[in-house]
Amino acid sequence: MKDHLPLHRRIAEFFRRLFAAKSRRYLCDDCKWDYGAACKRRERPNALVCPDYKRR
Numbered sequence: 001m002k003d004h005l006p007l008h009r010r011i012a013e014f015f016r017r018l019f020a021a022k023s024r025r026y027l028c029d030d031c032k033w034d035y036g037a038a039c040k041r042r043e044r045p046n047a048l049v050c051p052d053y054k055r056r
Ligand code: SF4
Pocket: 027, 028, 031, 032, 033, 034, 035, 039, 040, 041, 042, 043, 044, 045, 046, 047, 050, 051, 052, 053, 054
């Protein structure tokens, strides 16, 4: 699969993944889409990697 993210997003994503994996915290915990039926991803509520993650 081709990665369409611009470089600065890829770098940010790298550090976010690193932090998420190290701390074992789930992205969903502070994700803007973690309410009601806003997110239907299978990873929820324990996503460590998620392309739709957006900080609240
Ligand atoms: S978009 Fe991703 S990080 Fe956000 S709640 Fe859904 S699965 Fe979790």
